[in-house]
Amino acid sequence: xxxxxxxxxxxxxxxxxxxxxxxxxxxxxxxxxxxxxxxxxxxxxxxxxxxxxxxxxxxxxxxxxxxxxxxxxxxxxxxxxxxxxxxxxxxxxxxxxxxxxxxxxxxxxxxxxxxxxxxxxxxxxxxxxxxxxxxxxxxxxxxxxxxxxxxxxxxxxxxxxxxxxxxxxxxxxxxxxxxxxxxxxxxxxxxxxxxxxxxxxxxxxxxxxxxxxxxxxxxxxxxxxxxxxxxxxxxxxxxxxxxxxxxxxxxxxxxxxxxxxxxxxxxxxxxxxxxxxxxxxxxxxxxxxxxxxxxxxxxxxxxxxxxxxxxxxxxxxxxxxxxxxxxxxxxxxxxxxxx
Amino acid sequence: xxxxxxxxxxxxxxxxxxxxxxxxxxxxxxxxxxxxxxxxxxxxxxxxxxxxxxxxxxxxxxxxxxxxxxxxxxxxxxxxxxxxxxxxxxxxxxxxxxxxxxxxxxxxxxxxxxxxxxxxxxxxxxxxxxxxxxxxxxxxxxxxxxxxxxxxxxxxxxxxxxxxxxxxxxxxxxxxxxxxxxxxxxxxxxxxxxxxxxxxxxxxxxxxxxxxxxxxxxxxxxxxxxxxxxxxxxxxxxxxxxxxxxxxxxxxxxxxxxxxxxxxxxxxxxxxxxxxxxxxxxxxxxxxxx
Numbered sequence: 014x015x016x017x018x019x020x021x022x023x024x025x026x027x028x029x030x031x032x033x034x035x036x037x038x039x040x041x042x043x044x045x046x047x048x049x050x051x052x053x054x055x056x057x058x059x060x061x062x063x064x065x066x067x068x069x070x071x072x073x074x075x076x077x078x079x080x081x082x083x084x085x086x087x088x089x090x091x092x093x094x095x096x097x098x099x100x101x102x103x104x105x106x107x108x109x110x111x112x113x114x115x116x117x118x119x120x121x122x123x124x125x126x127x128x129x130x131x132x133x134x135x136x137x138x139x140x141x142x143x144x145x146x147x148x149x150x151x152x153x154x155x156x157x158x159x160x161x162x163x164x165x166x167x168x169x170x171x172x173x174x175x176x177x178x179x180x181x182x183x184x185x186x187x188x189x190x191x192x193x194x195x196x197x198x199x200x201x202x203x204x205x206x207x208x209x210x211x212x213x214x215x216x217x218x219x220x221x222x223x224x225x226x227x228x229x230x231x232x233x234x235x236x237x238x239x240x241x242x243x244x245x246x247x248x249x250x251x252x253x254x255x256x257x258x259x260x261x262x263x264x265x266x267x268x269x270x271x272x273x274x275x276x277x278x279x280x281x282x283x284x285x286x287x288x289x290x291x292x293x294x295x296x297x298x299x300x301x302x303x304x305x306x307x308x309x310x311x312x313x314x315x316x317x318x319x320x321x322x323x324x325x326x327x328x329x330x331x332x333x334x335x336x337x338x339x340x341x342x343x344x345x346x347x348x349x350x351x352x
Numbered sequence: 353x354x355x356x357x358x359x360x361x362x363x364x365x366x367x368x369x370x371x372x373x374x375x376x377x378x379x380x381x382x383x384x385x386x387x388x389x390x391x392x393x394x395x396x397x398x399x400x401x402x403x404x405x406x407x408x409x410x411x412x413x414x415x416x417x418x419x420x421x422x423x424x425x426x427x428x429x430x431x432x433x434x435x436x437x438x439x440x441x442x443x444x445x446x447x448x449x450x451x452x453x454x455x456x457x458x459x460x461x462x463x464x465x466x467x468x469x470x471x472x473x474x475x476x477x478x479x480x481x482x483x484x485x486x487x488x489x490x491x492x493x494x495x496x497x498x499x500x501x502x503x504x505x506x507x508x509x510x511x512x513x514x515x516x517x518x519x520x521x522x523x524x525x526x527x528x529x530x531x532x533x534x535x536x537x538x539x540x541x542x543x544x545x546x547x548x549x550x551x552x553x554x555x556x557x558x559x560x561x562x563x564x565x566x567x568x569x570x571x572x573x574x575x576x577x578x579x580x581x582x583x584x585x586x587x588x589x590x591x592x593x594x595x596x597x598x599x600x601x602x603x604x605x606x607x608x609x610x611x612x613x614x615x616x617x618x619x620x621x622x623x624x625x626x627x628x629x630x631x632x633x634x635x636x637x638x639x640x641x642x
Contacts, residue, residue, distance in 0.1 A: 065471050090473035099464035105393045117385030118472035120378050146396075162468070 016043045017076075018170050018201040019064055024073035026059050026225075033059040034070065035225040041203055041218075046196040048216030049205040050318065052333035056225040057205035058098060061174050064203070065095045078170055091119070094163035098174040100155045104148030108139060108158045111147060112165060119166040126165075133161040138187060153184025160188060164195075171195060173204040177211060189215060209318045209330060221322055223333070228325040237316040240324055242272055244316055245286040245294060248309040249301070258282035264304045268297055275323070279331060287320075378475035379482075386469075386483035390456070394491075404491065405498045408445040412437065412502060415565070426570060429596070438503040439592035440564025443584055445499065446492035446523045447558070450530035451551050453484045454538030458547050461538065477637040481630065485531045492527055493520070515594035518615075525622035526587040529629050536633035563588050568608065580608035583625055586618040 019041040026034040034056045041047045049057045062068040063075055066086040075082040078092040102111060109130060116126040134143045137157040142150065147158065156176065163171055173192075177185045192202055192215060206212050212219050213233050221229040221236075229236055249261050258276045261284060265274050270293035275285045288294060294313070301308055322330050394401060416434040427436050457480070460466040469480060496519065504510040511519060534551075541547050559565070561575060562584035568576045579585050589605040593615055598605065601616040 067467055067470055087473045087475075090471055093471075095467075095471045097464055097467055101464040101468045103389065103393075103465060105396050106389065110389075110392060114385050114389055115468070115472070117381050118469065118474060120373060120381055120473070120475075 017041060018043045018045075018078055019203065020074070020076040021060070021064070022074040022076075024060065024063060024070045024075070026056075026063065026068070026070050033225055034063075034073075037073070037222070037226055039220055039227060039230075041201060043201055044196070044199050045217045046192060046202045046215055047204070048212035048219035049203065049222055050207070050209065050212045050219050050322075050330075051205075051222035052207055052330055052336075055222045055333075057207075057222055058174055059225075060222070061095075061172055061203070061205055065093060065172055066090055091166075092168055093170045093172060094166065094168035096156075096159050096163040096171070096173040096176055098178070100152075100159050102147040102150075102155055102158060105146060107146055108134075108143040108150075108161075111158065112143075112161060115162045115165050121166060129165060129167075130161075133164060136191065137161050151181075152179060153181050153187075156180060156184060156188065160191065164191075168200070170201045170203065173202070175205055175207070177206070177208070207330065207334065209322075213318050219318075221318075221325060223322075223326050229321055233318060236318065236321045240287075240316045240320055242287040242289055242316070243291060243294075244314045244320060245288055245297075246277075246310075246312045246314065247284045247286060247297070248281070248311075249306050250309050252281035253283075255282060258284065261301070261306055264300055264306065265297060268293065268300050270296065277329070279329075279335075375475050379479055382474050382476075382479035383482045383486070386479060387486045390483060390487040391490075393456075394487075401491065401494070404445070404449060404495055408441050408495060408499050409502050411444075412441050412499060412506070415441070416506065416508075427567060428569070431596070432508070434503070434506055435508040435595065436567075436592070437565070438499065438508050439588050439595060440559075440562070441503075442496050442499050442519065442523070442591060443526065443562075443587045444559050444564050445495050446488075446527055447530055447584055447587075448555060449492050449495065450488050450527045451534050451555060453488050453531040454534035454536075454547055455544065455551075457484065457535055457538040458541070458544045462544060478630075478634065480637065481532060481535050481633070484535060485528050488531050489524055489527050492523055496520075496523060509595055511591075511594040512597075514599050515597075518594045518599065519591050522587050522590050522619065522622065525619060525626050526583070529583065529622060529626035532626065532629040532633050536629065536636055539633065539636040558582060558584055563592075563606070568606070573609065577609050580606070580610065580613075583622065586613075586621045589613070590615040590618045 017040045019039065021037055021039040024034045024037040025032070037056065037060060039060070049060065051057050059068065063070050064077055064082065066082050066089055069083060077089045080088040080092075082089045106114070112130045112133070113126065116130070121129070134140070137160065139154065139157055139161070142154055147155065150158065160173075160176070163173070176188055176192075180188070189211075192204070195202055196217070204215070216233060218232050219230070219236070220227045231239070247261075247265075249257065253261070255276075255278075262274050262276055265271055265284065265286060270289045271286055272289060273287040277283050277285050288297075291313075294311070298308060298311075319330050326333070328336075412434075415437055419433040419437070422433045427433065457466065460469075470477075474480075500510065500516075500519070537547055537550055541550065561578040562582045563579050564584065568579055571579060585606065593599075593603060593605040598615070601619065602614055604612045605615045605618060606613040
């Protein structure tokens with residue numbers, strides 16, 4: 014693709030025994046708000062650290078804004094803004110002092126810097142906070158300052174690693190709004206997230222990453238449409254036990270027009286179905302009636318990105334999160350971040 | 353948020369492209385901005401400065417008193433111990449400050465702030481080293497002047513204007529070398545615990561194995577050898593000579609087990625050490641993209 018701002022080809026990266034990236038390919042078109050979706054530990058941060066020149070891959074090609082990030086890292090750094098996952102501020106400095114430092118590191122002349130800082134402070138809704146020490150900021154205010162730092166030199170590519178994790182609703186909305194406006198203004202935005210709704214609401218295109226490789230890519234609507242079918246969530250009781258759920262599952266699988274039945278253990282053994290068309294639902298009710306099973310609730314929904322993920326990996330995003338939550342090693346991860 | 357103006361599509365006046373700016377101007381801008389940050393931190397947390405000035409004064413007064421009755425003939429030319437000690441305390445203070453220079457950088461690494469510097473298009477990552485050197489040198493300057501003033505007040509003498517210049521040049525070379533080494537450690541070691549351990553282990557032994565507290569003639573042979581190879585000695589002796597009024601760099605300032613050392617040799621060794629350590633840590637700074 015000639016007009017791709019980011020072009021990753023067959024990236025691999027290994028941390029000891031862990032293969033963080035396994036032949037990852039990614040192409041982000043110019044002017045696109047692009048989402049990287051995946052559970053924690055999928056390799057999102059590693060990919061972003063490679064794109065932002067903080068990390069070298071073991072093998073593969075990294076082209077960012079027309080430059081080879083491995084051979085011309087400084088040219089790449091001039092053109093990109095990065096908002097890291099850990100909020101990197103200096104508690105002793107005020108927000109304005111941090112922005113001034115940032116401006117000098119990007120070689121902005123002082124006469125342009127002052128009005129630019131004013132503009133960003135107003136846009137981020139930071140008000141008086143800008144002249145207070147960062148140590149007194151709330152999480153949302155820190156993140157806004159971080160975003161202002163990333164935007165200070167008007168980069169043509171903005172990279173954000175999980176920009177809204179743990180934020181209050183107001184700050185999250187503010188950040189979403191800024192990202193939309195940036196895309197409107199022609200900036201390419203790449204963000205990683207493990208929030209489905211965030212990527213669904215914001216992204217023009219997305220790649221779902223799992224186990225260090227891209228398992229699905231496209232626009233959110235195209236990915237969902239490609240799945241086809243109607244989604245139904247059904248409960249025969251508010252909380253069923255496993256045996257009952259599997260009995261219901263058998264009954265449902267016997268119905269014509271039912272494509273897939275998954276028992277969702279995380280939600281009281283409710284049943285997630287994919288049916289070919291709406292008409293199938295009436296038949297389901299009849300079959301359950303005949304088997305003397307009650308219907309506590311039945312909800313229809315459109316396919317979500319979680320369904321896309323489920324289709325590609327055989328598990329829901331939440332299950333994937335829970336699976337890695339127990340196996341992560343905080344110390345090892347901090348070590349990686351410090352490399 | 354809704355009433356806020358939208359971000360402009362393009363910057364009003366984009367910064368000059370890198371090719372049109374001079375490298376020197378870029379490095380200066382980066383270094384000054386990073387130095388400013390260190391000074392802002394110091395101004396808002398002045399404890400470091402206060403402790404940094406008080407500690408060597410306590411050294412000077414206590415050690416001076418401890419050895420006030422040192423036997424005649426311990427020191428060359430019948431010098432008083434307080435006068436002998438001044439140079440040692442000045443050098444040791446500057447050395448300690450420089451040895452700690454890596455700590456803020458290590459904390460920046462641990463808190464993710466260093467990544468902010470590393471994704472920025474710094475013309476040279478040496479700016480990070482230069483900023484620390486500027487900061488520590490200024491700090492050492494204040495400390496040294498406080499020590500020298502106190503020493504003069506205690507009757508231990510004053511080196512005069514030319515002597516002062518020699519003291520400052522010597523300190524600058526030492527601070528550059530040790531700061532570079534400390535920053536190298538801050539990039540090479542896994543975390544601040546390890547860095548603090550190294551600082552802890554290096555600090556006092558280097559003091560005792562130097563001519564800060566006693567002359568080589570007073571030491572057992574093995575320790576005399578160590579002291580004669582210790583970089584701190586190469587900083588202490590020219591300063592001590594300056595205090596004694598020997599301002600010519602050609603004068604012998606130290607009689608080492610392996611020969612006579614002039615002031616010029618001392619400064620040369622320190623300069624080589626500074627350049628060598630600086631070149632040695634450069635690859636560590638760029639390691640991430642090797």
